[in-house]
Amino acid sequence: xxxxxxxxxxxxxxxxxxxxxxxxxxxxxxxxxxxxxxxxxxxxxxxxxxxxxxxxxxxxxxxxxxxxxxxxxxxxxxxxxxxxxxxxxxxxxxxxxxxxxxxxxxxxxxxxxxxxxxxxxxxxxxxxxxxxxxxxxxxxxxxxxxxxxxxxxxxxxxxxxxxxxxxxxxxxxxxxxxxxxxxxxxxxxxxxxxxxxxxxxxxxxxxxxxxxxxxxxxxxxxxxxxxxxxxxxxxxxxxxxxxxxxxxxxxxxxxxxxxxxxxxxxxxx
Amino acid sequence: xxxxxxxxxxxxxxxxxxxxxxxxxxxxxxxxxxxxxxxxxxxxxxxxxxxxxxxxxxxxxxxxxxxxxxxxxxxxxxxxxxxxxxxxxxxxxxxxxxxxxxxxxxxxxxxxxxxxxxxxxxxxxxxxxxxxxxxxxxxxxxxxxxxxxxxxxxxxxxxxxxxxxxxxxxxxxxxxxxxxxxxxxxxxxxxxxxxxxxxxxxxxxxxxxxxxxxxxxxxxxxxxxxxxxxxxxxxxxxxxxxxxxxxxxxxxxxxxxxxxxxxxxxxxx
Numbered sequence: 001x002x003x004x005x006x007x008x009x010x011x012x013x014x015x016x017x018x019x020x021x022x023x024x025x026x027x028x029x030x031x032x033x034x035x036x037x038x039x040x041x042x043x044x045x046x047x048x049x050x051x052x053x054x055x056x057x058x059x060x061x062x063x064x065x066x067x068x069x070x071x072x073x074x075x076x077x078x079x080x081x082x083x084x085x086x087x088x089x090x091x092x093x094x095x096x097x098x099x100x101x102x103x104x105x106x107x108x109x110x111x112x113x114x115x116x117x118x119x120x121x122x123x124x125x126x127x128x129x130x131x132x133x134x135x136x137x138x139x140x141x142x143x144x145x146x147x148x149x150x151x152x153x154x155x156x157x158x159x160x161x162x163x164x165x166x167x168x169x170x171x172x173x174x175x176x177x178x179x180x181x182x183x184x185x186x187x188x189x190x191x192x193x194x195x196x197x198x199x200x201x202x203x204x205x206x207x208x209x210x211x212x213x214x215x216x217x218x219x220x221x222x223x224x225x226x227x228x229x230x231x232x233x234x235x236x237x238x239x240x241x242x243x244x245x246x247x248x249x250x251x252x253x254x255x256x257x258x259x260x261x262x263x264x265x266x267x268x269x
Numbered sequence: 270x271x272x273x274x275x276x277x278x279x280x281x282x283x284x285x286x287x288x289x290x291x292x293x294x295x296x297x298x299x300x301x302x303x304x305x306x307x308x309x310x311x312x313x314x315x316x317x318x319x320x321x322x323x324x325x326x327x328x329x330x331x332x333x334x335x336x337x338x339x340x341x342x343x344x345x346x347x348x349x350x351x352x353x354x355x356x357x358x359x360x361x362x363x364x365x366x367x368x369x370x371x372x373x374x375x376x377x378x379x380x381x382x383x384x385x386x387x388x389x390x391x392x393x394x395x396x397x398x399x400x401x402x403x404x405x406x407x408x409x410x411x412x413x414x415x416x417x418x419x420x421x422x423x424x425x426x427x428x429x430x431x432x433x434x435x436x437x438x439x440x441x442x443x444x445x446x447x448x449x450x451x452x453x454x455x456x457x458x459x460x461x462x463x464x465x466x467x468x469x470x471x472x473x474x475x476x477x478x479x480x481x482x483x484x485x486x487x488x489x490x491x492x493x494x495x496x497x498x499x500x501x502x503x504x505x506x507x508x509x510x511x512x513x514x515x516x517x518x519x520x521x522x523x524x525x526x527x528x529x530x531x532x533x534x535x536x537x538x
Contacts, residue, residue: 216365
């Protein structure tokens with residue numbers, strides 16, 4: 001099936017999913033939307049994030065995608081059920097794939113989760129994990145300072161290193177054998193996070209796991225791309241595209257074209 | 270949903286899937302059928318394996334399972350399309366989950382596959398891998414002597430060590446960064462296989478990956494078990510149950526009850 005997979009996020013975080021889809025499903029065409037004008041979503045009320053998500057999905061409908069991927073944990077936590085109920089195409093979020101991968105990986109049944117305030121407050125990971133495996137012990141922490149650093153492209157700065165170290169200083173004392181990066185921005189910081197948490201803690205990237213599940217779902221629905229030609233991906237962002245483009249090209253390791261989208265409704269923010 | 274997941278195999282191999290389902294989906298009830306009277310399936314003609322698989326599925330229907338798992342690579346390779354077309358419940362095989370996990374894991378795009386003669390001859394893994402990622406290089410080898418050793422419970426004997434070493438002596442010279450254990454019996458030998466292949470080769474267990482995908486599919490279909498009580502699993506085998514029970518109890522690390530099933534049709538073998 002030659003239609004695109006539409007992937008959306010509050011900003012550059014969903015590019016971690018894009019990179020994995022490009023690697024694990026090289027024949028699939030991707031249309032990406034980063035809502036950089038309104039990032040971060042983490043501190044916003046659930047109703048607002050839900051409204052923004054609906055708006056982006058409405059924008060993406062013009063491309064008739066075969067699947068919508070909500071590549072933002074905050075938006076998945078609060079909006080996926082509504083979006084799923086509204087559409088006939090498959091809608092994939094980033095929370096359950098990470099939860100399932102953590103259950104597969106953990107041998108001690110003690111799992112850590114880090115995410116935005118919105119995601120952690122929603123307790124979406126605890127619910128997803130305990131729905132499957134009621135005895136799992138979950139310790140979670142919001143890391144509100146991580147997303148703004150990533151959106152500024154500061155993946156390895158001294159400030160970022162210090163912030164990651166301070167933010168995780170308490171969490172690292174809890175026994176766990178895996179830590180879910182419950183925000184698609186966090187794989188940009190995975191080296192730093194891993195060095196703070198130590199080698200005994202396996203990081204679970206919801207990005208990598210979501211790409212794997214996209215592959216599973218497309219296969220089971222008979223919707224895998226069949227073309228052998230290399231797809232041309234399209235990128236949209238709602239804010240100033242310069243920084244978005246710089247981060248995307250460096251992360252994806254290829255040249256891309258970014259189309260800026262201006263939200264037309266004046267009171268939309 | 271409180272109905273069971275039905276899992277079938279030519280013998281004890283599918284117990285590697287059972288163990289992972291018990292670990293990753295502890296609330297799910299399992300009904301297992303091992304066709305130990307007619308193991309191994311690997312050297313048999315495709316038509317025969319297809320007929321046997323139909324017969325087991327027909328037997329399992331009496332339990333009204335919510336899902337059928339063909340936990341045998343040989344049977345998946347030759348019979349899954351027919352079984353899937355015949356049933357309205359989801360039918361999960363063990364080949365595609367392993368293929369997707371290998372694509373996720375491999376960084377060099379060079380993947381090895383070992384399996385029974387039937388599986389390797391079918392080229393099912395090459396087809397599954399290349400459908401998703403056409404540039405992947407696959408090297409595969411049949412290991413016909415492995416299944417009989419596992420069915421005899423000889424996981425660590427000197428004979429088994431020598432057989433594994435000799436069988437893989439050529440394959441280990443090929444460059445690859447992961448090796449798919451394309452037979453559900455092989456995780457019983459994973460320590461030996463890993464020591465022969467070396468630490469640079471990640472073993473992909475189709476058993477572990479299939480359990481993960483069972484979890485994905487049950488979630489997306491709203492079919493996860495909701496009970497908090499521990500399920501009681503049921504085990505059936507077509508041959509003499511003593512060895513089956515000994516292997517199952519040791520592998521699953523718990524006491525089980527095995528019900529022998531005698532195929533009623535005299536000419537069925």
